[in-house]
Amino acid sequence: MGEIVFQKPKSLTDNQFHYCPGCTHGIIHRLVAEAIDELGIEGRTIGVASVGCSVFTYNYFTCDMVQAAHGRAPAVATGVKRSDPNNIVFTYQGDGDLASIGTAETVHSAARNENITIIFVNNAIYGMTGGQMAPTSLPGQVTQTSPYGRDVNTVGYPVRICEMLSQLEGPSYLERVAVNNVKNVKAAKKAIKKAFQNQVENKGFSLVEVVSTCPTNWGMTPEKAMEWLEQNMLPYYPLGVYKDRYAEEEAK
Amino acid sequence: MADKVLMKGNEAIAEAAIKAGCMYYFGYPITPQTEVAAYMAKRMPKIGGTFLQAESEIAAINMCIGVASTGKRVMTSSSSPGISLKAEGISYMAGCDLPALIVNVQRGGPGLGGIQPSQSDYYQATRGGGHGDYHLFVVAPASVQEMVSLTAHAFNVAEKYRVPAMLLADGTLGQMMEPVVIDEVEIEEHDKSWALTGTKCEREHNVINSLSMLPEELEQWNIDRYERYAKMEKEEPMWEEYMMEDADICVVAFGIASRVSRNAIKAAREKGVKVGMIRPITLWPFPKEVLLASTDKVKAYVTVELNMGQMAEDVELATHCRRPILKANRAGGCIPSPEQVLAQIEAANELGGEQ
Amino acid sequence: MAQTQMLFAGFGGQGILFSGKFLAYDGLFSDKQVSWLPSYGPEMRGGTASCSVVFSDEIIGSPIVSAPDILVAMNLPSLDKYEESVVPGGKIFVDSSLVERKVSRTDVTTYYIPATKIAAEQEMPTLANMILVGKLIRETGIIGEENIEKIIDKIVSARHAALKDLNKKAIAVGLAYKD
Numbered sequence: 122m123g124e125i126v127f128q129k130p131k132s133l134t135d136n137q138f139h140y141c142p143g144c145t146h147g148i149i150h151r152l153v154a155e156a157i158d159e160l161g162i163e164g165r166t167i168g169v170a171s172v173g174c175s176v177f178t179y180n181y182f183t184c185d186m187v188q189a190a191h192g193r194a195p196a197v198a199t200g201v202k203r204s205d206p207n208n209i210v211f212t213y214q215g216d217g218d219l220a221s222i223g224t225a226e227t228v229h230s231a232a233r234n235e236n237i238t239i240i241f242v243n244n245a246i247y248g249m250t251g252g253q254m255a256p257t258s259l260p261g262q263v264t265q266t267s268p269y270g271r272d273v274n275t276v277g278y279p280v281r282i283c284e285m286l287s288q289l290e291g292p293s294y295l296e297r298v299a300v301n302n303v304k305n306v307k308a309a310k311k312a313i314k315k316a317f318q319n320q321v322e323n324k325g326f327s328l329v330e331v332v333s334t335c336p337t338n339w340g341m342t343p344e345k346a347m348e349w350l351e352q353n354m355l356p357y358y359p360l361g362v363y364k365d366r367y368a369e370e371e372a373k
Numbered sequence: 374m375a376d377k378v379l380m381k382g383n384e385a386i387a388e389a390a391i392k393a394g395c396m397y398y399f400g401y402p403i404t405p406q407t408e409v410a411a412y413m414a415k416r417m418p419k420i421g422g423t424f425l426q427a428e429s430e431i432a433a434i435n436m437c438i439g440v441a442s443t444g445k446r447v448m449t450s451s452s453s454p455g456i457s458l459k460a461e462g463i464s465y466m467a468g469c470d471l472p473a474l475i476v477n478v479q480r481g482g483p484g485l486g487g488i489q490p491s492q493s494d495y496y497q498a499t500r501g502g503g504h505g506d507y508h509l510f511v512v513a514p515a516s517v518q519e520m521v522s523l524t525a526h527a528f529n530v531a532e533k534y535r536v537p538a539m540l541l542a543d544g545t546l547g548q549m550m551e552p553v554v555i556d557e558v559e560i561e562e563h564d565k566s567w568a569l570t571g572t573k574c575e576r577e578h579n580v581i582n583s584l585s586m587l588p589e590e591l592e593q594w595n596i597d598r599y600e601r602y603a604k605m606e607k608e609e610p611m612w613e614e615y616m617m618e619d620a621d622i623c624v625v626a627f628g629i630a631s632r633v634s635r636n637a638i639k640a641a642r643e644k645g646v647k648v649g650m651i652r653p654i655t656l657w658p659f660p661k662e663v664l665l666a667s668t669d670k671v672k673a674y675v676t677v678e679l680n681m682g683q684m685a686e687d688v689e690l691a692t693h694c695r696r697p698i699l700k701a702n703r704a705g706g707c708i709p710s711p712e713q714v715l716a717q718i719e720a721a722n723e724l725g726g727e728q
Numbered sequence: 729m730a731q732t733q734m735l736f737a738g739f740g741g742q743g744i745l746f747s748g749k750f751l752a753y754d755g756l757f758s759d760k761q762v763s764w765l766p767s768y769g770p771e772m773r774g775g776t777a778s779c780s781v782v783f784s785d786e787i788i789g790s791p792i793v794s795a796p797d798i799l800v801a802m803n804l805p806s807l808d809k810y811e812e813s814v815v816p817g818g819k820i821f822v823d824s825s826l827v828e829r830k831v832s833r834t835d836v837t838t839y840y841i842p843a844t845k846i847a848a849e850q851e852m853p854t855l856a857n858m859i860l861v862g863k864l865i866r867e868t869g870i871i872g873e874e875n876i877e878k879i880i881d882k883i884v885s886a887r888h889a890a891l892k893d894l895n896k897k898a899i900a901v902g903l904a905y906k907d
Binding site: 163164165166167169176187188196198199200201202203204208228 | 425433438445574
Binding site: 379405545708 | 749752753755756761762763764765766768787788789790791792794
């Protein structure tokens with residue numbers, strides 16, 4: 122019998138994902154679950170599901186879960202965390218949820234340096250509702266509600282969350298990663314784990330923005346979508362660490 | 374027994390909540406309820422509790438959802454426009470079967486309205502206020518002492534039935550001071566096996582959720598919830614009867630309107646009019662049975678409200694429209710005068726032989 | 729049933745709410761039913777302020793005083809607004825240093841006290857309200873003089889010990905004042 126070299130993390134249930142073929146949510150779920158497993162925090166982790174494609178995350182993680190209203194996950198997480206600071210509390214939100222309808226909750230939980238972990242999946246489109254323009258849709262990007270391409274003169278520019286939050290004193294850790302190739306997935310794993318580790322160490326607000334794809338609503342094959350991400354999204358949303366208060370303090 | 378102290382209604386609610394075991398408060402400033410938040414800001418840090426001024430009413434109610442999900446007692450308070458903002462979260466609470474206490478110290482509306490006292494959120498409170506089929510347990514205190522007792526009671530009932538509760542006050546009750554005793558209260562223990570406490574890797578995960586993509590499943594959740602509501606309608610109505618023994622005319626009024634009505638009832642009695650009052654203490658469930666029973670002896674009703682006549686509709690429903698109902702209303706932050714109420718009582722009495 | 733309805737009115741900043749609160753505390757110590765209701769909102773910030781206090785032997789109906797037995801008017805707009813509402817046989821206390829006109833009603837008893845002027849002369853310029861309270865106690869007997877010290881100790885915080893004495897002094901001045 123051969124050695125097991127890869128298996129499903131313990132923190133994922135056996136439920137089959139509802140995500141479309143080629144969707145990167147599956148990868149990101151796995152990375153989150155691996156981080157929870159490796160830190161041994163499954164029994165005290167409470168997740169907050171949001172509204173969007175990731176609305177059903179409560180079916181996939183084995184930890185306790187609460188499903189929040191659209192955009193309100195950081196506020197719900199604040200309540201859960203304040204109730205028992207020993208719990209490890211994370212939200213899993215998409216771009217419409219976090220960067221549009223929930224902007225206030227995002228900004229102020231960051232400003233408070235709320236000791237929570239936010240996984241922010243940015244795929245530049247509303248997936249669940251069928252492909253409408255997101256706050257992070259790129260200039261010129263064609264969606265159901267920007268059929269002639271996003272016109273920055275009438276609907277403005279995409280929001281760069283990491284850059285924006287990095288201007289606040291509050292947050293401890295902000296990093297943007299991507300899941301379009303093996304190297305980037307490995308970096309994403311490291312960032313996600315760090316975002317949980319920070320909370321375990323009471324270091325405060327950690328947000329990892331994961332640039333990802335939506336082949337279905339982008340109207341591309343999964344492979345093509347990865348290319349499109351690399352060529353179009355990454356120039357607008359550069360990968361990297363936007364804030365790491367503790368690393369900065371150590372460097373001083 | 375604790376000492377009698379002179380306290381504002383808003384402060385009394387806050388202290389009563391703490392006595393009832395509520396260690397978490399999230400809110401946002403708005404007149405005329407800000408003293409609740411100010412009191413909590415002062416007290417919570419001293420007793421190891423949490424006070425957090427949220428970035429919005431919306432965030433505040435969602436923070437409450439977070440704490441309620443973990444099975445602990447939590448409260449928010451606001452005034453009318455702020456409650457509208459919280460309506461989304463309140464609907465989610467109802468859909469997730471989460472107990473919590475929401476305090477509404479009402480002011481005139483709609484829109485930004487005014488800051489003077491009102492009862493114009495009656496529909497919003499008794500019909501749920503947000504989207505979906507649901508009710509809140511709604512209590513309407515009429516004195517500072519009752520603000521204390523009903524705060525504690527509302528927490529207990531909310532947990533018993535797993536429903537959000539609302540304490541519906543108004544600017545007058547919030548701002549006025551009366552002597553009050555804040556004693557230790559009974560904190561009922563109800564099942565909390567549903568709460569998110571971390572699985573400790575010892576049990577299946579708990580999920581707090583209001584979403585279902587299966588209509589039949591979602592319908593069943595609604596049916597189950599309505600079974601609890603039916604039980605509440607049977608067991609939880611509260612009311613006070615005042616001078617009803619021989620009453621021909623019945624005033625129906627809650628909260629501050631019932632206080633004004635008392636003056637009018639006394640004045641009417643001095644003039645020989647046999648008038649009494651049924652004061653609903655719970656607005657949902659509404660004390661329907663006592664009102665229906667009263668139709669056998671009462672010849673007319675006078676509803677007194679600080680709105681355009683919202684509760685009057687519930688009185689019509691409860692009494693099956695068997696008797697005429699006259700209204701004594703003021704809106705927009707105005708309060709009916711005892712003279713106005715007296716005039717309607719006398720007019721109702723004139724209706725005499727129409728039975 | 730014995731019930732007394734009092735209305736205090738003046739500018740924000742004159743201590744209208746405080747004087748009402750002082751009397752309300754007597755209700756607490758004397759085991760009377762009492763309610764205290766302030767006007768609230770922007771009036772508190774420089775506009776007109778008023779405060780309703782009701783004493784009663786039995787449960788108080790409305791805490792809103794619309795027909796006061798006792799009116800304390802600390803400025804002209806307050807006298808203009810509330811003079812007519814006072815019940816026949818009621819008492820009106822006027823700060824005559826700020827209100828130049830006389831009360832036009834003849835079916836009420838009126839007291840004119842230049843409280844603001846006296847307060848300024850006696851170097852307690854913020855306590856005209858308590859001079860009026862002293863006068864009110866003298867003329868109505870509404871509260872027991874023995875409670876005065878107890879109430880002041882309760883409502884003026886220990887951090888302001890000097891203010892306690894000044895408040896007591898102001899009330900004493902009012903108690904001694906003869907028209």
